[in-house]
Amino acid sequence: MTLESLYDGANIQDYYIGKVTQVYRSNCTAQIDNLQLMSDRSKFNSSFLPNTINYFVLIDSVIGVFLGEVFENKASRKSIFDVASNDKQINDYQEILIDTIAIMTPNSNKFELAGFKTLGITDKVYLATDKVYKLFLQSLEFAGSDDEEPLPPFATYLNRSQADVSLKPSTLFNRHLMCIGATNSGKSTTALAILDKVVSTRRKALIIDPTGEYRNAFTEEEITKLTLGIDTTVSPGKISMEQWEKLFETENSSQGAVLSEAITSLRYMKKIGEDTYYPKVGEDIEEIQENLASVTKDDTDFNLELLPEQIQAESVCEPDRDNNYNFKYRYDTLKANLNASLVQKIQYQMTNTRFLSFFSNDPNMFNLLDVIDEFVHLPDVSLYIDTSQLGASEGIGGMVIDLVSTFIMEIEEVNPFVFFIDEVHRYAKSRYSDKEYHGGLTLLAREGRKKGIFLYLTTQNPKDVSPILFGQVGTMLIHRLMLNDEIRTVESHLDDYAIKHVRKLNQGEVILTSVNLLHNMFIHVNKSKRTQHNDTPLL
Numbered sequence: 001m002t003l004e005s006l007y008d009g010a011n012i013q014d015y016y017i018g019k020v021t022q023v024y025r026s027n028c029t030a031q032i033d034n035l036q037l038m039s040d041r042s043k044f045n046s047s048f049l050p051n052t053i054n055y056f057v058l059i060d061s062v063i064g065v066f067l068g069e070v071f072e073n074k075a076s077r078k079s080i081f082d083v084a085s086n087d088k089q090i091n092d093y094q095e096i097l098i099d100t101i102a103i104m105t106p107n108s109n110k111f112e113l114a115g116f117k118t119l120g121i122t123d124k125v126y127l128a129t130d131k132v133y134k135l136f137l138q139s140l141e142f143a144g145s146d147d148e149e150p151l152p153p154f155a156t157y158l159n160r161s162q163a164d165v166s167l168k169p170s171t172l173f174n175r176h177l178m179c180i181g182a183t184n185s186g187k188s189t190t191a192l193a194i195l196d197k198v199v200s201t202r203r204k205a206l207i208i209d210p211t212g213e214y215r216n217a218f219t220e221e222e223i224t225k226l227t228l229g230i231d232t233t234v235s236p237g238k239i240s241m242e243q244w245e246k247l248f249e250t251e252n253s254s255q256g257a258v259l260s261e262a263i264t265s266l267r268y269m270k271k272i273g274e275d276t277y278y279p280k281v282g283e284d285i286e287e288i289q290e291n292l293a294s295v296t297k298d299d300t301d302f303n304l305e306l307l308p309e310q311i312q313a314e315s316v317c318e319p320d321r322d323n324n325y326n327f328k329y330r331y332d333t334l335k336a337n338l339n340a341s342l343v344q345k346i347q348y349q350m351t352n353t354r355f356l357s358f359f360s361n362d363p364n365m366f367n368l369l370d371v372i373d374e375f376v377h378l379p380d381v382s383l384y385i386d387t388s389q390l391g392a393s394e395g396i397g398g399m400v401i402d403l404v405s406t407f408i409m410e411i412e413e414v415n416p417f418v419f420f421i422d423e424v425h426r427y428a429k430s431r432y433s434d435k436e437y438h439g440g441l442t443l444l445a446r447e448g449r450k451k452g453i454f455l456y457l458t459t460q461n462p463k464d465v466s467p468i469l470f471g472q473v474g475t476m477l478i479h480r481l482m483l484n485d486e487i488r489t490v491e492s493h494l495d496d497y498a499i500k501h502v503r504k505l506n507q508g509e510v511i512l513t514s515v516n517l518l519h520n521m522f523i524h525v526n527k528s529k530r531t532q533h534n535d536t537p538l539l
């Protein structure tokens with residue numbers, strides 16, 4: 001493609017700036033011949049700011065058309081008021097420094113990395129139009145096939161309100177996507193803007209919403225909606241012991257062992273048809289151990305409502321044998337005190353009336369895992385799961401995510417979909433221990449792409465996300481960050497220029513960086529018209 005074809009329908013001389021005077025390996029210096037362009041107010045709009053920096057130019061070279069970005073603009077005169085005057089004295093000049101980004105050869109119709117190719121002295125420099133930048137955006141992507149249909153535009157390039165950002169789904173998602181930003185930086189708005197394009201184009205999405213923020217964003221015709229504890233349940237027998245520990249946020253291994261023993265006791269009582277807890281004080285030790293050993297892997301169901309009483313019943317120890325050489329449990333005050341905090345946490349969880357209705361086998365309600373199994377095998381359908389009715393505890397959110405992630409990974413074949421999790425930092429670590437909630441999620445991040453499962457995560461603080469999980473993310477939407485520790489976490493994904501601007505981003509402004517892009521993008525996300533319950537009340 002030639003320079004003339006890039007300005008098809010426009011007078012190319014209207015965009016002429018000057019000529020290259022110095023050439024370096026990665027940039028060049030150009031002297032401005034057309035000073036009138038620098039002061040022509042008709043060119044000063046949101047797309048063309050020729051008297052400043054960060055705008056794009058084209059350089060016509062013998063080996064092709066180079067695309068560059070102006071990063072320095074300077075005049076030789078000491079008085080800035082003389083720059084705009086028409087009288088040009090001898091030795092007066094104005095220069096711009098250009099960072100060469102890409103090249104388009106005569107036989108190509110898209111830009112590619114310049115590599116070792118360099119431009120030359122006296123090559124002509126022109127202002128790049130929005131059409132050129134749109135072509136550059138299309139050239140940025142190298143993920144997916146050429147036949148892949150891009151998502152509808154969800155953003156515009158900063159300072160170029162006419163240049164829409166429309167990317168292929170594989171560019172955003174095939175190495176997982178994370179949206180990062182401080183409170184009120186536009187993170188949730190960005191998340192919904194992209195989800196809007198995914199759902200509206202009939203691509204599959206699984207949305208887990210811990211706050212109910214997106215409950216009215218999509219219609220019943222677009223997406224199947226479930227509310228845990230209201231219309232959806234899960235059998236207690238389907239929850240692993242590790243997931244129970246995450247749910248009740250056990251503080252140490254001893255509490256985990258007590259919880260496991262209590263659940264095993266309740267499974268035995270369910271097996272023999274008793275709807276009470278298993279008392280152990282004064283009971284024969286050998287008999288109880290034989291009874292618990294009879295519980296098999298098929299005896300999974302139990303009455304969750306009896307769990308606090310059963311944990312209290314586990315506060316026993318083995319005394320010295322009696323005169324008949326029999327061993328019987330006796331009450332242990334020390335263990336009871338150690339188990340008290342666990343009992344309190346479980347009782348607190350159960351104060352939510354939806355909690356026990358969620359962990360049940362109610363035949364009149366949907367079963368979560370059955371719905372998930374149906375979802376992954378059906379094409380062109382999306383699923384929304386609202387967990388807000390189960391309470392604000394991080395434990396239950398982390399447990400649900402781990403349960404769903406582990407279950408999906410056990411399914412052999414699935415239809416590709418986007419797995420959206422809002423505020424993933426909520427499920428990073430327990431408040432009471434160093435245990436991480438990302439077991440199933442990390443496995444999904446590592447192996448999910450092979451099955452077509454692509455994560456879309458949002459977080460306020462990347463430091464709270466597991467380093468293993470964070471290392472699997474290849475595409476990031478970075479909003480404003482203020483703390484040095486947070487910026488250091490993402491600096492390996494940004495160049496020096498981008499790092500300096502992370503603190504300066506306004507609400508809705510984003511740095512898009514990806515292993516699937518040739519160059520970082522500074523964009524402004526267009527707010528979706530869909531309903532979102534995230535407005536900050538006025539004081």
